[in-house]
Amino acid sequence: MAIIERPATETLAPAETDTGDVVTATSSYGYLKRPVESTGWRSWVFTVDHKKIGIMYGVVAMFFFVVGGLEAVLIRLQLAQPDGTVLSADKYNQMFTMHATTMVFLFVMPMAAAFANYMIPLQIGARDVAFPRMNALSLWLFVGGGIFLNSSWFLGGAADGGWFMYAPNSDVPFSPTNGVDFWALGLQITGIASLVGAVNLIVTVLNMRAPGMSLMKMPIFSWMALVTQFLLLFAMPVITVALFLLMFQRSFDATFFTVEEGADPLLWQHLFWIFGHPEVYIIVLPSFGILSEVLPVFSKKPLFGYPFVVFSGAAIGFVGWGVWAHHMFASGLGPVSVAVFSVATMAIAVPTGVKIINWTLTMWGGKLRFTTAMLFGIGLVVQFTIGGLSGVTHSVAPSDTQQTDTYYIVAHFHYVLFGGAVLGLFAGLYYWWPKVFGKCLNETWGKWNFWLMIIGMNLTFGPQHIIGLQGQPRRMYVWTEARAGEGFFNLGFWNLVSTIGTFILAVGVLLFLINALVIHRRQPAAPLDPWDARSLEWLTTSPPKPHNFDRTPTVHALDEVFHRKYEDIGEGDDHEYVKRATLEELVEEEERNADAHIHLPAPSYWPLILAIAIPVMAYGIIYTTWLIAIGAAIAILALFGWALEPADAEDSDFDPPASGDETSKELVNV
């Protein structure tokens, strides 16, 4: 797959010849010949190309979005009528647990990872990520973890303890099926994927920026993704500890959560929420980054207060570590803790508010173009602000004590997660679709998609504020007519509205899928610069070539591509920009000056093999010991194969070019 410079003559003498030994690392790295296909399914499953990996992340995440959405529809059908009979109490518990787990860990996080994988190297002017094989490992561990987690549906029932799985409620006596075991091990696997991805992407952003791209000239999405990866880096090990304790408790009869022995039920809550609160910023910050890319482009203005957006993002990253106990106000922490966390929670609204102001002022006075991406962006600003305001009502501890475990909480976090994270991801899909696939999504379908989703989400989650304040608890599988209340606040009416809203929302998502899978095929090829974009990822063909940039770009300014396209003819502080070049011309120029030596990392079997071994071990922990041994053996084999395999393909891995041209950069398929 890779385009690799073929040295005309064998001049690659070993750099060090002190000992006279010729290094033979390349000639034997196991029993497998390296995969080198550039077409067909092999070119995808063994790829280490960050673009293909990004697309696969997105496709799989979208699949899990549909799965999680169907679970949500079942939940709402159950609650549409009093004493619903769609689901049993047990199935209902599994449904809401898996809905949340799927949406958080298998949709929003990997979808953000899809954008980060695809866009970060392009935005910083790199040819790939720092560790391409580790990138492939992240993808396949996420896929493996997601399949493992969902296989519990067919193996005796899924986890049923709610997405934060409070122990001891998730211990064997209260949850005797294997569901929680699958949950703990499945999240452990996707956790490894996140951790590997975090290390990889942080190194990429810090170390592989194009010449001239200082951190403060970096596109804002890469910045927000960087903050996200740091949060992942430090948050994942904490949930890892919690999941290990839970696994040891359930599988090996440890006593961490055995209250009779004197265990502290708050241990799990603290560990989970020390992870869990940074997690909500892990979910939402990538969307903030996408929004901060979309708004300037469609307002034809630079991002208002770029440094403020950067530093408020970093501030969210820091303060996000000091507010976890606001999830535990009702657990009796004591007045001092509650007061401290209450104030910290109010404080974290400030950097978020800074961002909202920046976005608003970016649009202020701009030449707004209401494309679908822009509509999703504006939708995010509005809906997230509503969710943020209800969030501030939680930070007031006495008020929160009333709201805890009611539908009001459900309403709040869906406004920030759906209204914040998911709308941002859709803005990114519409904005970057022509970059990734060379064709725009259909705008008419896109606008229907947007309006149905916005109306649907407000009808679904808006009424849940009322339902919650009326006292309907979350996670109850039925509500009764007898306590539904009268008049405007009647629970029955608003529950029905909420369920109808869910279906409108589902139709909106369906329109997106049709747009992406069917209508998209009939779309004409998009111009190179459909949106008059500003950042570096547009300085290449659409879709980008395997090596991203023909010439490693040298960066002079924030919004590099904009400044290459436009010249400032204003005087002093008066800026007046006139177009001096189109993107087509700029890309042609890059092609004329293409680098002669481009080395790309070569595909590898080992990431996939290692990623398969780990779920096998996880099944072994649940079922039989010998499966652990088999999985471990495969894993060790894969680790050593990986270590012995050079990152770059050797000449001998490829057949000679058919043309016989020794200097040809195009390699043949094998």
Next chain:
Amino acid sequence: MSDVVKETVSDAVDIVKDHADDVHEHDVHAGDEGHDEHGAAHPTSLGLSNVKLAMWLFLGSECLLFGGLISTYMLYRNRHSEDVGPDQLWDIPFTSASSFVLLMSSLTMVLAVSAVNRKDQRNTKLWMIVTALLGGLFLAGQIYEFTTFYREGLGYTESLFASAFYTLTGFHGVHVAVGIIMLLATMAMIAKNKIAMSKQPETVEMVGLYWHFVDVVWIIIFTLVYLIPA
């Protein structure tokens, strides 16, 4: 042997001095500006190799892993039965000796890194083996200790203290074991010339970083678990 040590120490000083120039080529050529006409320019934006940065990030993440485990232990360390607690179990002289063994392995690890920087393959391999042996001795001590505690009535499921103690020290032991595997594997790869000469210093240094981290964690565990009375 003392000559070797002297040489090593003076070399180590030089290494620290020259560290700014000590830039290794990184794993992959993608996005690598090392091929431009300036050739010798820093291949990475920070001037720190990708592998080293990644290792530091990973160790940063590990801090929180042990942070969580240590917190769990500190929460539960007093929750045990009257007759099977730290007072009855701890054998401070023994654990001090095994801690000393582990700390000495950090010294031998430094000697290995120094040797590989001198391109002295013989001493690199020697010191890596010694490091692995010392690590193995520490692990043997831990296994002995666990067996003794078990015989004295501290099963894994015995009390909150027992679960937390075995989990914390067990996780550390697994880290030491992984370190030993890394040491031996790296040593074998160097012996078999599977690692390019130019990459050997960095590879050994990465194993060293991990090894020192595991040692530092043990210092914290030894202090909090064994030395500070509950």
